[in-house]
Amino acid sequence: xxVYMELSMRAGTAPICPYGQAGCHVPxxxxxxxxxxxxxxxxxxxxxxxxxxxxxxFLPSKNLIGKRKCHTYGILTPDDKENAQRLGREQLTEVILxxxxxxxxxxxxxxxxMSRDQNQDFxxxxxxxxxxxxxxxxxxxxxxxxxxxxxxLSGVLDNTVSYVSPExxxxxxxxxxYKRGELNPMDHHDLLHCFRRDSNKVKNYLRILKCTTxxxxxx
Amino acid sequence: MxxxxxxxxxxxxxxxxxxxxxxxSDGMSPPGKPVFLGCxxxxxxxxxxxxxxxxxxxxxxxxxxxxxxxxxEGTHECxxxxxxxxxxxxxxxxxxxxxxxxxxxxxxSNALGNATxxxxxxxxxxxxxxxxxxxxxxxxxxxxxxxxxxxxxxxxHNTDTKxxxxxxxxxxxxxxxxxxxWKEYTSGxxxxxxxxxxxxxxxxxxxxxxxxxxxSWSEWSNSTSVKTFNYPQNDKPFWILVSALSxxxxxxxxCILVIKRKYVKKVLLPPVPGPKIRGIDVQLLKRGRSxxxxxxxxxxxxxxxxxxxxxxxxxxxxxxxxxxxxxxxRKKKSxxxxxxxxxxxxxxxxxxxxxxxxxxxxxxxxxxxxxPPQLPTQKQLCPNVTFxxxxxxxxxxxxxxxAAESTVQLLAPTGYVDIQRHKSMQEEADxxxxxxxxxxxxxxxxxxxDKFPGCMDVQRQEENIPEDYSRVKEVDGDNKVLLQRQSFxxxxxxxxxxxxxxxxxxxxxxxxxxxxxSKVELIGSGYVDTIY
Numbered sequence: 001x002x003v004y005m006e007l008s009m010r011a012g013t014a015p016i017c018p019y020g021q022a023g024c025h026v027p028x029x030x031x032x033x034x035x036x037x038x039x040x041x042x043x044x045x046x047x048x049x050x051x052x053x054x055x056x057x058f059l060p061s062k063n064l065i066g067k068r069k070c071h072t073y074g075i076l077t078p079d080d081k082e083n084a085q086r087l088g089r090e091q092l093t094e095v096i097l098x099x100x101x102x103x104x105x106x107x108x109x110x111x112x113x114m115s116r117d118q119n120q121d122f123x124x125x126x127x128x129x130x131x132x133x134x135x136x137x138x139x140x141x142x143x144x145x146x147x148x149x150x151x152x153l154s155g156v157l158d159n160t161v162s163y164v165s166p167e168x169x170x171x172x173x174x175x176x177x178y179k180r181g182e183l184n185p186m187d188h189h190d191l192l193h194c195f196r197r198d199s200n201k202v203k204n205y206l207r208i209l210k211c212t213t214x215x216x217x218x219x
Numbered sequence: 220m221x222x223x224x225x226x227x228x229x230x231x232x233x234x235x236x237x238x239x240x241x242x243x244s245d246g247m248s249p250p251g252k253p254v255f256l257g258c259x260x261x262x263x264x265x266x267x268x269x270x271x272x273x274x275x276x277x278x279x280x281x282x283x284x285x286x287x288x289x290x291x292e293g294t295h296e297c298x299x300x301x302x303x304x305x306x307x308x309x310x311x312x313x314x315x316x317x318x319x320x321x322x323x324x325x326x327x328s329n330a331l332g333n334a335t336x337x338x339x340x341x342x343x344x345x346x347x348x349x350x351x352x353x354x355x356x357x358x359x360x361x362x363x364x365x366x367x368x369x370x371x372x373x374x375x376h377n378t379d380t381k382x383x384x385x386x387x388x389x390x391x392x393x394x395x396x397x398x399x400x401w402k403e404y405t406s407g408x409x410x411x412x413x414x415x416x417x418x419x420x421x422x423x424x425x426x427x428x429x430x431x432x433x434x435s436w437s438e439w440s441n442s443t444s445v446k447t448f449n450y451p452q453n454d455k456p457f458w459i460l461v462s463a464l465s466x467x468x469x470x471x472x473x474c475i476l477v478i479k480r481k482y483v484k485k486v487l488l489p490p491v492p493g494p495k496i497r498g499i500d501v502q503l504l505k506r507g508r509s510x511x512x513x514x515x516x517x518x519x520x521x522x523x524x525x526x527x528x529x530x531x532x533x534x535x536x537x538x539x540x541x542x543x544x545x546x547x548x549r550k551k552k553s554x555x556x557x558x559x560x561x562x563x564x565x566x567x568x569x570x571x572x573x574x575x576x577x578x579x580x581x582x583x584x585x586x587x588x589x590x591p592p593q594l595p596t597q598k599q600l601c602p603n604v605t606f607x608x609x610x611x612x613x614x615x616x617x618x619x620x621x622a623a624e625s626t627v628q629l630l631a632p633t634g635y636v637d638i639q640r641h642k643s644m645q646e647e648a649d650x651x652x653x654x655x656x657x658x659x660x661x662x663x664x665x666x667x668x669d670k671f672p673g674c675m676d677v678q679r680q681e682e683n684i685p686e687d688y689s690r691v692k693e694v695d696g697d698n699k700v701l702l703q704r705q706s707f708x709x710x711x712x713x714x715x716x717x718x719x720x721x722x723x724x725x726x727x728x729x730x731x732x733x734x735x736x737s738k739v740e741l742i743g744s745g746y747v748d749t750i751y
Contacts, residue, residue, distance in 0.1 A: 045433060048433055079290075080312065080316055080317055081264060081382060081384045082312070197344065201318055203432070207384070208382060208383050208384060210383060211381070211382055211383030212383075218383075219383045
């Protein structure tokens with residue numbers, strides 16, 4: 001609840017009263033959607049900034065043949081609009097939750113690794129950003145979970161959505177890859193590339209979810 | 220092999236070489252390596268890639284694009300070479316996947332060979348650039364005194380904004396027709412905008428652009444322009460009438476002012492009264508002529524006007540020892556008092572004498588100050604009265620005030636003044652110690668200049684008495700002065716130091732004793748110089 005309240009404070013709106021106390025403004029589903037979409041958009045923006053910063057310091061790998069694998073490649077995600085729309089609300093929500101859950105630990109490690117590394121000039125700015133996205137991914141996951149609960153309550157969502165532990169969907173080797181300890185700069189770059197992509201997915205999926213659930217002017 | 224065969228072989232080789240050389244000299248070669256120009260997705264659902272062919276090679280060349288994709292097995296060829304124009308490949312929705320890496324290559328081939336471009340890696344998420352917004356319209360909205368510009372546009376027709384797949388953000392920029400400076404505004408997701416800071420009578424040009432999510436900005440739309448209205452015209456005649464009507468009384472008022480300017484001046488700028496000193500006519504002083512000045516400064520209280528000292532022909536007193544010779548016509552030297560300053564002793568006794576008077580007296584460089592003081596009947600009214608020469612500065616005053624011991628007994632005009640000198644005859648540095656007395660028509664004005672602190676040495680005084688001078692004992696009548704007989708040694712005075720006044724030689728620094736009928740020397744010692 002505290003995290004949820006913090007999430008709402010970040011969005012700059014009235015405080016949330018999950019228990020409906022007197023004097024509190026209970027947010028609507030539309031409000032919740034707006035908040036999580038705002039948060040995910042911000043998270044993607046920060047990860048893009050970080051990624052482009054890393055790009056400056058490394059050889060541009062645009063033409064590298066080497067195909068990198070993100071640790072979330074095991075999570076099946078729709079790759080275009082039609083597929084995403086065809087997926088349905090419940091599955092879409094689940095995919096979102098899985099993605100967010102899969103990034104909690106790696107980003108924490110990334111932040112710790114960044115703050116430990118003293119060589120780089122841009123470290124201070126970047127480690128702040130890393131801490132930010134690390135916190136945001138946790139908050140966003142809790143926020144989307146709360147929103148899913150509300151959707152279930154209002155009958156929009158079936159009860160088939162369940163909050164599943166992320167480890168079960170992530171290959172062990174990749175997780176252990178990130179959990180190895182010290183991450184070198186190349187690992188940082190790969191990690192950021194993967195996260196940039198996944199945060200974009202989350203943002204897009206949330207928007208589709210909103211517009212299919214609550215079609216309106218904003219869509 | 221026979222020589223002939225060898226020769227035939229060599230000839231064949233040579234021919235072959237020549238042929239190949241001939242072929243090359245015509246420009247036929249395998250194609251040059253093509254280069255990727257880039258790819259672009261306008262709506263995040265399809266995308267197009269372009270390449271640049273290499274050098275032609277002279278033969279018909281075909282280009283083929285092959286790609287591999289993440290999460291897709293095998294190598295595939297471009298699905299559409301034509302929709303997007305020459306040297307391009309268009310990927311439709313079925314062949315487009317977001318968030319996966321594509322690896323593209325282009326192969327150019329002709330009859331002589333192939334050429335392959337390098338691998339080009341891309342992700343559709345990164346190449347999103349929409350088309351420019353469409354149907355930009357401008358309208359001038361009238362709102363009483365605050366007109367504004369209403370700008371309206373539409374999203375690019377191929378973007379899908381309904382499903383939430385993309386979020387479009389807009390930007391617009393405005394400038395004056397002749398200006399080159401654009402002003403930019405962010406519109407967010409709205410397709411309309413109001414511009415309030417516009418000037419009437421100007422031509423405005425507006426452009427809009429957009430972008431999807433965090434992608435690249437589109438190109439600016441075509442310029443749309445509109446002209447704002449001028450200030451409403453129907454108010455003008457009214458103001459013309461008002462101004463015309465108001466000028467008539469205005470001109471009238473100006474004429475009246477001009478005609479009556481003197482009166483106006485008197486009312487608006489009343490003459491400021493100048494400072495007034497009793498008895499002094501400022502105008503006369505301003506003119507500066509010595510006679511007038513002296514006339515101006517004398518309050519006529521029975522005194523006839525006093526002409527300038529130098530020019531004055533005095534009535535002479537008849538002076539004789541102990542005997543009053545009633546010969547009013549005999550001209551004698553008499554003491555003259557330099558041009559009269561009327562001095563109100565009462566006022567000015569204790570304080571420095573009127574500066575103005577002194578300043579006026581500066582005209583006389585000889586430093587003769589004469590006051591015709593008003594003679595009060597009390598004796599020793601101002602025991603400390605000292606009259607300082609015009610050259611005397613203010614610094615002298617303290618000295619005088621402290622020192623003056625001379626007593627001046629001021630008599631009525633018909634009385635006599637006994638000057639008792641208490642002070643030594645030491646002269647001041649500038650030697651302006653002069654006592655002047657003026658005798659005229661029975662009025663004796665005795666002015667004793669006394670600057671010397673300390674007691675007068677009567678004896679010295681007596682010693683310093685030149686031979687020619689007599690002490691006035693009594694004044695009798697209009698023209699008679701009784702002199703006191705004194706005995707003094709002629710020699711003793713001469714020993715005094717530095718007192719030009721008392722210099723008993725013929726040198727008289729300030730007032731040379733000129734025997735003659737006309738002048739009365741002013742004597743610092745208060746003695747009357749009799750000239751026979």
